[in-house]
Amino acid sequence: MKPAAACLTSDPAARAFYRSALPGFTLKFYPTAAAFLKAPPAAGLAVLDAALPDMGGGDLVAVLRGSPKTAGLLLVLTGGAPYSPAAAAASFDSGADEYFAFPPDPLLFRARLLNLLGRGPSGRPAPEKPAEYEFGDLRVSPEARTVSVAGKKARLTALEFDILLYFLRNQGRVVSRYVLLEQVWKDAAEAGPRAVDKRIEALRRKLGRYGAKIGTIFRLGYIFRL
Structure with missing residues (x-):
């Protein structure tokens, strides 16, 4: 062939x-x-x-x-x-x-x-998704859709939770604003890069000290490192 x-x-x-x-x-x-x-x-x-x-x-x-x-x-x-x-x-x-x-x-x-x-295909099979993410005292449960920091529940909106989950599944990889709009937003046509920035700002605040783990890469987007 x-x-x-x-x-x-x-x-x-x-x-x-x-x-x-x-x-x-x-x-x-x-x-x-x-x-x-x-x-x-x-x-x-x-x-x-x-x-x-x-x-x-x-x-x-x-x-x-x-x-x-x-x-x-x-x-x-x-x-x-x-x-x-x-x-x-x-x-x-x-x-x-x-x-x-x-x-x-x-x-x-x-x-x-x-x-x-x-x-053969790089089809690097996606790593098995954990039932729960734990980093220090940060806990994220994809199934229950809950986030806690030091035992205290972080009150994320549905969109903010989806953004955090996308970051967790793509740790160490630069994620552009366009990719976040494409992969996470339900109504990407109604949003834009500035909407992404606003949501990231809110997510950082709600994650407390872990918010600093969401880094900004100039002209490229964001990267999440724990």
Whole structure:
């Protein structure tokens, strides 16, 4: 069976490069993140442009990793030249399996993609979700939807609890405001980045000293570290 890859790019030059660099591959092209998200494959490999017209590639990686339907995809992110260690690190933090500055060396690009496919889906099975999270005297029960600090109940709204739970399940990973809107908000169309910031401020206050564990990453979003 031929190896296959979904290629997300709106750049004709990038499409030509993939056709040339990946002989023997079955390629399917998507011009936008929205087009891909309508019917994404459950497994396989996707090459994502870091600057899609409707969504940043890193944000899309986080969205795909956060969905059980697409968590097993192998995700390769491509950014602009020259190669930037910071951009590569941000890509891996968001959940990408590989990063290239575009255009990469064609032979190396093909070899690495084949190597990824040979190792099988990154479908790193999601770790089993604990019945309860405990860190020091912070207690969070997903089933009972309760939070307590030093034995005292923290009165979180439903949305604030969902934000905290998302952070707990993505500890140490930078989470953009867009991803929070996409994954947590029920009415994302009615909200925006500022609404996210306001909710985070409220959540920090209610968590007491643990509120400081929600760090702000300038221009990127938030990270939760315990």
